[in-house]
Amino acid sequence: RHQNITGVVDGSQLLVMFRNQYDNDVTVWSPQGRLHQVEYAMEAVKQGSATVGVKSSSHAVLVALKRASSELAAHQKKIMPIDKHIAVSISGLTADARVLSRFMRTECLNEQFAHNQALSLNKLMERVGAKMQIATQRYDKRPYGVGLLLAGFDEDGPHIYQTCPSANYYDCQAMAIGARSQSARTYLERHLDEFRSSTREELIRHALRALRDTLPNDVELTNKNCSIAIVGKGEDLSIYDDDDVNPYLEGLDQEERRGGAGGARDAQPPAAPTAAAEEDDAASAPPPPPTDEQPQGDSMETD
Amino acid sequence: MNTGKSHTMYPSTSGTSVVGLVYDGGVMLAADSLGSYGSLARFRDVKRLFKVTDKAALACSGDIADYQFIREVIEQKVRDDVCGGYTRELNAGALHCWLTRVLYNRRSRFDPLWLECVVAGYKDDEPFLGYVDKIGTAFEAKEVATGFGLHFAVPMIREAREKKQNLSCDEARKLLTECLKVLYYRDCRAHFKYQLADITPEGVTIHDDLNLKKETNWEVANYISGYE
Numbered sequence: 001r002h003q004n005i006t007g008v009v010d011g012s013q014l015l016v017m018f019r020n021q022y023d024n025d026v027t028v029w030s031p032q033g034r035l036h037q038v039e040y041a042m043e044a045v046k047q048g049s050a051t052v053g054v055k056s057s058s059h060a061v062l063v064a065l066k067r068a069s070s071e072l073a074a075h076q077k078k079i080m081p082i083d084k085h086i087a088v089s090i091s092g093l094t095a096d097a098r099v100l101s102r103f104m105r106t107e108c109l110n111e112q113f114a115h116n117q118a119l120s121l122n123k124l125m126e127r128v129g130a131k132m133q134i135a136t137q138r139y140d141k142r143p144y145g146v147g148l149l150l151a152g153f154d155e156d157g158p159h160i161y162q163t164c165p166s167a168n169y170y171d172c173q174a175m176a177i178g179a180r181s182q183s184a185r186t187y188l189e190r191h192l193d194e195f196r197s198s199t200r201e202e203l204i205r206h207a208l209r210a211l212r213d214t215l216p217n218d219v220e221l222t223n224k225n226c227s228i229a230i231v232g233k234g235e236d237l238s239i240y241d242d243d244d245v246n247p248y249l250e251g252l253d254q255e256e257r258r259g260g261a262g263g264a265r266d267a268q269p270p271a272a273p274t275a276a277a278e279e280d281d282a283a284s285a286p287p288p289p290p291t292d293e294q295p296q297g298d299s300m301e302t303d
Numbered sequence: 304m305n306t307g308k309s310h311t312m313y314p315s316t317s318g319t320s321v322v323g324l325v326y327d328g329g330v331m332l333a334a335d336s337l338g339s340y341g342s343l344a345r346f347r348d349v350k351r352l353f354k355v356t357d358k359a360a361l362a363c364s365g366d367i368a369d370y371q372f373i374r375e376v377i378e379q380k381v382r383d384d385v386c387g388g389y390t391r392e393l394n395a396g397a398l399h400c401w402l403t404r405v406l407y408n409r410r411s412r413f414d415p416l417w418l419e420c421v422v423a424g425y426k427d428d429e430p431f432l433g434y435v436d437k438i439g440t441a442f443e444a445k446e447v448a449t450g451f452g453l454h455f456a457v458p459m460i461r462e463a464r465e466k467k468q469n470l471s472c473d474e475a476r477k478l479l480t481e482c483l484k485v486l487y488y489r490d491c492r493a494h495f496k497y498q499l500a501d502i503t504p505e506g507v508t509i510h511d512d513l514n515l516k517k518e519t520n521w522e523v524a525n526y527i528s529g530y531e
Binding site: 113114115116117120122123126154155156 | 387388389390391394396397399400401404
């Protein structure tokens with residue numbers, strides 16, 4: 001039996017994947033009891049840019065790092081509204097994410113139409129999980145190559161859910177997925193006890209700090225590459241992009257980065273990283289390169 | 304969508320009025336236990352009122368078979384929620400909305416469920432009382448009734464409310480029993496055995512096998528010519 005070993009470089013990690021005869025079909029088990037196609041699909045999630053979700057006793061927040069495929073293109077939207085009380089942040093195949101988002105939206109609309117009430121998060125997750133599971137057990141389908149972070153607020157309070165291509169879904173206090181998200185998860189684990197009692201603004205700052213930890217040293221959070229979604233008690237979903245993000249970035253201390261060598265920056269919101277000419281405080285640091293970490297020539301648009 | 308099939312457009316075994324009202328501290332619902340076969344008082348222990356969840360109760364007048372069918376469907380709906388581990392049980396407002404959609408859809412297909420339903424219970428900590436009928440008419444009100452109840456019971460309740468806006472539990476029960484008594488006097492298809500449901504924030508209590516025969520006074524019958 002032939003075995004090929006292929007290495008895939010992603011950031012600072014070296015992934016070694018064994019290609020063997022059990023991985024061409026999602027309906028074929030490996031002798032170790034694994035479905036390799038599902039595991040490969042989960043790799044797609046790790047290729048997408050990072051996104052963080054965190055909840056307090058009253059609010060649920062999502063923040064996401066938007067990626068631009070080139071300097072000419074706009075930053076890809078990462079957070080999609082599902083209903084007045086639910087938003088989802090995606091990591092992986094954007095096209096797959098849109099299919100799932102459309103499904104979630106129709107489920108929410110049907111609940112509103114037939115029952116005149118907002119769909120409970122646990123009900124929604126079960127339906128999404130059931131839908132994603134079908135794709136892991138049919139020979140004519142492939143698993144959804146996207147991981148979702150859902151933030152929602154229902155009669156049981158705020159929720160953060162994570163979904164995987166394996167169709168598992170997890171109820172979380174806080175979570176981060178996507179490229180270099182381990183750093184974010186480390187931040188979240190360290191500050192886990194603070195989230196429950198955080199105020200609305202503190203919660204967003206925690207999420208942004210966690211997200212910031214996934215960035216390479218020479219990249220900063222800007223209003224172009226950052227998206228924020230928040231929903232909570234007495235507050236319908238709001239999604240902040242571009243200038244709306246500024247007040248929340250301002251509250252963030254840009255200098256205090258884990259292992260970061262941040263240049264001298266004042267409290268003004270930084271402009272887009274490529275607009276180097278306008279920066280007057282770029283005394284020591286050269287203008288940072290674009291935030292695009294996508295390997296060149298990659299045909300699979302993962303965001 | 305005309306397949307040439309036609310469906311029955313008349314009830315066979317039917318139930319008569321249902322009466323409901325909102326009082327200070329809950330909602331009350333009453334219906335008698337008669338299944339009429341046209342003018343024949345055929346089945347005298349038909350339960351037309353049932354508890355859906357701790358937040359909702361449903362009573363129907365009209366075709367009994369259609370009521371039993373929709374009851375099975377709703378009970379399965381509740382079972383699905385329980386099996387799915389959902390924390391929010393079906394409340395009266397959601398049930399009312401869902402029932403409206405189902406009944407309207409059936410009527411639009413010319414295959415109606417021949418029912419007039421009253422949904423009683425709680426929605427988001429507020430007492431809820433709603434009406435849905437076979438053509439999909441739906442509304443919420445503080446007092447609601449079907450069939451003859453609309454003509455006899457609702458004016459009685461409204462008159463009582465004019466004197467006192469918020470009725471207590473005992474006052475509500477007395478009023479409701481009085482309504483059913485009047486309906487028994489005046490509605491040919493009514494009977495003296497009945498059920499009463501009381502929905503409070505604590506839950507739903509159904510009183511079965513109640514009997515108002517002892518409270519009726521038929522002395523006046525002697526003055527009606529042709530009685531003897």
